[in-house]
Amino acid sequence: MAEINNSLVLDAATDNLQQVMSFIEDCLKDRDISPKTEMHINMSVEEIFVNIAHYAYTEKTGKATINVSVTDDPAAITIIFKDSGIPYDPLAKKDPDVTLSAKERKIGGLGIYLVKKMMDEVVYKYENGQNVLIIKKHL
């Protein structure tokens, strides 16, 4: 199957979420992946893109770059998110305690935790003035 290496550059704004999701869907359209894997990928992409849209740029909206590569051997998807916003390592945040009761639970904080659980690899680095977050999942 043809390997894919596509990039999308767009404003880091939640209004663009649909565009991001369509881009990802398009990159995977020739692959026969399970609904579960698809959901894991979609969910992770949404969490990361929305995080960038909310937190990376404080005053005016900046750009986000999303690079998707889909390989055959190993069968995997790797997605690289880059933004030039405030340096921020989302992986440094402590995981939420998922054993607490509803009353004790704080609203929120589950996004990045889910990404860590759903992906096979999650790596953050700050490079050339950019936040770089790489996620990988075997297909």
Added chain:
Amino acid sequence: MKINKNKNGTKLTFEIAGRVDTSTAPQLESAIKEEISGVKELVFDMDKVEYISSAGLRVLLSSQKTMNNQGTMKLINVNDEIMEIFEVTGFTDILTIE
């Protein structure tokens, strides 16, 4: 996302269809807020939910917190993919899922 609501006395049922994500979760949240006062039994029918992100989980948790003070809440017809998300996040322990 589409929401159908059905109110019968103090029982309120939401049938949710489609994607509950960052873009649509606020709609669900306002629909709940509008109707939740006086409700003793809140039901979410998840049969047609295709996808839920953490934005959707936040709405469910916040509804559960409200219902802990005024009655019961349950989710019905949860599919396997969504059940897995509930398991990973510990939501299976704090929500009633039938």
